[in-house]
Amino acid sequence: MANYEFSQVSGDRPCCRLSRKAQICLGVGLVLLIASVVIAVIFLWPRAPLVWKGNPTTKHFPEIFLGRCLVYTQILRPEMRDQDCKKILSTFKGAFVSKNPCNITREDYEPLVQLVTQTIPCDKTLFWSKSKHLAHEYTRVQGKMFTLEDTLLGYIADDLMWCGDPSTSDMNYDSCPHWSENCPDNPVSVFWKVISQKFAEAACGVVQVMLNGSLSEPFYRNSTFGSVEVFNLDPNKVHKLQAWVMHNIEADSSNSCSGSSINELKLIVQKRNMTFACQDNYRPVRFVQCVKNPEHASCS
Numbered sequence: 001m002a003n004y005e006f007s008q009v010s011g012d013r014p015c016c017r018l019s020r021k022a023q024i025c026l027g028v029g030l031v032l033l034i035a036s037v038v039i040a041v042i043f044l045w046p047r048a049p050l051v052w053k054g055n056p057t058t059k060h061f062p063e064i065f066l067g068r069c070l071v072y073t074q075i076l077r078p079e080m081r082d083q084d085c086k087k088i089l090s091t092f093k094g095a096f097v098s099k100n101p102c103n104i105t106r107e108d109y110e111p112l113v114q115l116v117t118q119t120i121p122c123d124k125t126l127f128w129s130k131s132k133h134l135a136h137e138y139t140r141v142q143g144k145m146f147t148l149e150d151t152l153l154g155y156i157a158d159d160l161m162w163c164g165d166p167s168t169s170d171m172n173y174d175s176c177p178h179w180s181e182n183c184p185d186n187p188v189s190v191f192w193k194v195i196s197q198k199f200a201e202a203a204c205g206v207v208q209v210m211l212n213g214s215l216s217e218p219f220y221r222n223s224t225f226g227s228v229e230v231f232n233l234d235p236n237k238v239h240k241l242q243a244w245v246m247h248n249i250e251a252d253s254s255n256s257c258s259g260s261s262i263n264e265l266k267l268i269v270q271k272r273n274m275t276f277a278c279q280d281n282y283r284p285v286r287f288v289q290c291v292k293n294p295e296h297a298s299c300s
């Protein structure tokens, strides 16, 4: 008797049928492959930097930074010639690059302030508020006093703008947050707060502050001087704060030292166990103003 066996039609042979287990493995593998492609696209796709209302990072920032650092350490203060400007730049950038510019912390700048140390002699610290230009003209001529911008970090950063962006390790040359843009913890504000605090903590002896007597409030509590520097003077090292209240030479001169704004400063200083003294139109600074107004009655 013939022995008929049913044969399988081609394409439906047992050798090619995937087991249930293999099908599951293949499916899971496919899902994982698609997921990793999606994740790679999300993370590696170039993203546009965040947009802000303030000026962008100063053009040629790294070159200006390095140039100023070299001028300061090699020419102006050769006693600091061993400072490594390239390392200072990379440490500075490490504080804010690749980060959201509204989330910068004081700790971010800690490596920088640990790297750059500078000793200011006692009696030679000059703070200022709303009188930057005159204070700098004065220390330049006087030669021995230091504003913050006469120290290495202040000198390098003076009038520069900078910020980073989470999408890139470069600086943001399109826009940066303005310090009043509901973003107080931006790289520039935090930097000035940190180095203003260190500058004040290090001051010793008699310290000076130049204030603007042509304003109704020469002492302003919310300024960096009024909120950071004055509260970080160390009463164990600073025995006196001397205020020079300078009036615009063209304006009528009033006696600001006896006004309520300066009195507020006096009370803060005395409460912190330091002596306070105040002088309207300190003569040596008035002489600097007189260079541009030699005919003024107060200059003869």
Ligand code: DN4
Pocket: 126, 127, 128, 129, 130, 131, 132, 147, 148, 149, 158, 159, 179, 188, 189, 190, 192, 193, 196, 199, 222, 223, 224, 225, 226, 229
């Ligand atoms: P100020 O004359 O009111 O301000 C001085 C400069 O700092 C101006 O260009 C301000 O910008 C700017 N500034 C003030 N507050 C901030 C902030 N939170 N974030 C970013 N920039 C700000 O005087 P002050 O009393 O506020 O600051 C002067 C004192 O602090 C000095 O004794 C310095 O040692 C130190 N400091 C220096 C600088 C700097 O050289 C900056 C901050 C602090 P704007 O109001 O013109 O827009 O630039």
